[in-house]
Amino acid sequence: MKMGSPMRKYLISSWMACTGMALLAAGAPAAAQPATGAADATAANPVVLPQTQEIAMRSKAGLDYRIFVYVPATPPPPSGFPIIYVVDGNAWFTPMAHMMRLMANKLSGISPAIVVGIGYPSDVPFNQLRRFYDFIPDMPLLEKVPPGYTPPKIGGGDQFLRFIREELEPDIERRFSVDKAKRTLFGHSLGCSFAFHVLFSDSGAFQNYVCASPSLHFNGDYILKESERFIKAAASKPVAATLLYAVAEYDEKLPPSIPPELAERMAAELKRASVVTSGRALNVRLQKVPGLKTTFLEIMGENHLSEVPVLINRMLPLVLAPDGKP
Numbered sequence: 001m002k003m004g005s006p007m008r009k010y011l012i013s014s015w016m017a018c019t020g021m022a023l024l025a026a027g028a029p030a031a032a033q034p035a036t037g038a039a040d041a042t043a044a045n046p047v048v049l050p051q052t053q054e055i056a057m058r059s060k061a062g063l064d065y066r067i068f069v070y071v072p073a074t075p076p077p078p079s080g081f082p083i084i085y086v087v088d089g090n091a092w093f094t095p096m097a098h099m100m101r102l103m104a105n106k107l108s109g110i111s112p113a114i115v116v117g118i119g120y121p122s123d124v125p126f127n128q129l130r131r132f133y134d135f136i137p138d139m140p141l142l143e144k145v146p147p148g149y150t151p152p153k154i155g156g157g158d159q160f161l162r163f164i165r166e167e168l169e170p171d172i173e174r175r176f177s178v179d180k181a182k183r184t185l186f187g188h189s190l191g192c193s194f195a196f197h198v199l200f201s202d203s204g205a206f207q208n209y210v211c212a213s214p215s216l217h218f219n220g221d222y223i224l225k226e227s228e229r230f231i232k233a234a235a236s237k238p239v240a241a242t243l244l245y246a247v248a249e250y251d252e253k254l255p256p257s258i259p260p261e262l263a264e265r266m267a268a269e270l271k272r273a274s275v276v277t278s279g280r281a282l283n284v285r286l287q288k289v290p291g292l293k294t295t296f297l298e299i300m301g302e303n304h305l306s307e308v309p310v311l312i313n314r315m316l317p318l319v320l321a322p323d324g325k326p
Contacts (some may be wrong), residue, residue: 005298007032007094010110015055018163026157027253049094049291050073050312051070051071051072051073052068052070052071052097053068053069053071054068054141055067055069057171059159059163060163060167061159063130063134063163064091064120065118065119065120065121065163065168066090066121067089067116067117067118067168068089068093068094068097068113068115068117069114069115069116069117069172069175069246070093070096070097070100070115070116070117072112072113074308075178076176077111077179079179079181079182080176080177080179080180081113081176081177081178082114082176082183083113083114083115083172083178083179083182083183083184083322084096084114084115084116084183084184084185084186084204085116085164085183085184085185085186086115086116086117086187087118087131087135087185087187087195088118088119088125088126088187088188088189089117089118089185089196090117090120090122090123090124090125090126090127091125091126091188092186093115093119094117095308095309095312095319096115096117096186097117099116099309099312099313099316100112100113103316104169104320108316108317109317109321110317110320110321110323111320111322113182114176116168116172119165121215128152128221129152131190131191132152132153132154132157132185133152133153133154133160134156134160135157135187135190135191135197136156136190136194136219137155137158137197137201137222138155138158139155139220139222141154141155141219142220143218143219155204157194158251159196160194161197161198161205165205181207182207182319182320183206183208184207184210184315184319185198185208185209185210186211186315187210187211188211188213188308188311189212189213189214189304190215191211192211192212192213192214193214193215193218194243195210196209196214196226197240199230199243200226200227200229201226201230203239203240203292204239204240204241206241207240207242207319208242208243208244209241209243209244209312210241210243210244210315210318211243211244211250212245212247212311213246213247213248213279213304214275214277215273215274215275216274216278216279216282217273217278218273224278224282227286231286234289234291234292235290238289238290239290239291240291241291241293242295242297242319243292244295244314244315244319245279245282245286245294245295246296246297246299246307246311246314247275247276247297247298248275248276248299248302248306248307249276249298249300249302249303250302250303250304251273251279252270252271252273252275252276252277253270253277254266254267254270255303267314276298280296280298297311299311
């Protein structure tokens with residue numbers, strides 16, 4: 001595959017968006033939609049995931065969202081279904097919902113749960129401009145933007161959390177039977193930075209937090225600074241939450257398949273992002289937080305994107321064990 005191909009450009013921009021080169025991808029033009037291929041492809045019926053539906057929502061702030069919902073086919077328990085909220089829903093709702101549909105049974109020891117993906121209009125897996133705004137709290141943009149790229153707008157993180165808590169959750173709870181005591185927030189990469197921001201600023205917003213591979217040094221180490229305030233406050237006010245935090249082997253070293261022409265640049269950015277090394281250090285500090293049950297995973301053989309299906313399989317028994325038992 002040549003460097004100029006749409007797929008190679010997409011893979012590169014996705015990887016850069018997950019590490020210190022995120023701003024380059026965010027400021028770049030939106031990715032073009034792929035061609036349909038065969039002449040009769042447009043006439044084919046789309047593949048539909050059973051037990052799912054889509055809800056269009058516009059927030060009070062005037063932002064449009066695609067809300068993807070999976071509901072188990074079984075009757076809800078008396079307390080309602082546990083629920084998992086997934087940011088970057090265009091990318092991660094389908095694998096989460098599909099594994100829930102397959103694994104929620106007595107043999108797996110996993111309770112059926114509702115899955116809610118919070119996505120954006122269009123079929124692009126990652127809407128870089130929207131996620132930069134939604135996932136980062138109100139602060140100046142400190143990262144340098146490469147020449148020729150428009151700086152992304154950031155600072156909507158708390159507004160996005162209010163949308164989830166005050167608009168989305170009540171709407172979902174009106175439509176479906178939900179156990180409010182068993183709610184999980186799932187985020188990956190910049191979405192994990194958002195999940196950490198929620199945990200560190202309002203730990204009671206969810207009972208479980210599952211996230212993977214944030215660049216902790218992005219934009220002036222703001223996540224690390226928030227973690228220090230959280231840890232200090234927890235010494236006098238214990239939290240009550242569960243955290244599953246994962247990183248991938250190739251978050252911090254070059255994967256074997258990386259093209260030689262990208263290797264030098266990628267190596268520098270991976271070192272700067274320090275996803276694994278900084279993640280280990282943060283985990284050590286979080287393990288000491290009273291009331292926070294923390295599990296840290298280093299997923300070997302996987303890269304920044306391929307780790308997510310593995311993490312989904314690991315998380316479901318943890319957050320959906322019957323009667324809350326791990």
